[in-house]
Amino acid sequence: AQSVAQPEDQVNVAEGNPLTVKCTYSVSGNPYLFWYVQYPNRGLQFLLKYITGDNLVKGSYGFEAEFNKSQTSFHLKKPSALVSDSALYFCVADDYGQNFVFGPGTRLSVLP
């Protein structure tokens, strides 16, 4: 069965410092991978996706993620965190569009 793990419930980082939100997946075959962000009282917003090609993908708001097939990871990164980045982040794996599986989420707090 497909699964997505986000090993950290909470990540705290100081404003201006780099941030990493970790994700590992277990999907048969070659997965499609996504990151979404959820702000309070707002819908889920798409950040970026990996379908195929370059392992480093760039997305919205300065975020990027690196697909690592050997480690089955897709960590989200940003070089310099902003207080406004504080939100709930979800890693998602999709098995060829048939089954969209969310991780449990990681709450990011960026401290001023």
Place this chain on the structure above:
Amino acid sequence: DTGVSQDPRHKITKRGQNVTFRCDPISEHNRLYWYRQTLGQGPEFLTYFQNEAQLEKSRLLSDRFSAERPKGSFSTLEIQRTEQGDSAMYLCASSTLAGGYNEQFFGPGTRLTVL
């Protein structure tokens, strides 16, 4: 606003009552998805449609749940004989297959509270 819309945004009902939620996807999106999200958890897939055909249903979708997308546009999710365990946020999303596989766009959700 041309995003995914959901109605109502909030619903409070008594146990045993039936409720129906509506989702209007982004125009011309082929696929429409329903998810359930409980507090502190990630969304869980319930079902999805490609045009009017319901192609996949999760085991989470008990017999009390039914979803339709009669004309391949808007969709409804009905829960019959609601239980307190049905209290959750119900999310709708849509995507297009144009140009290949694409990300899903989510609506704001319908928050259901069963008393």
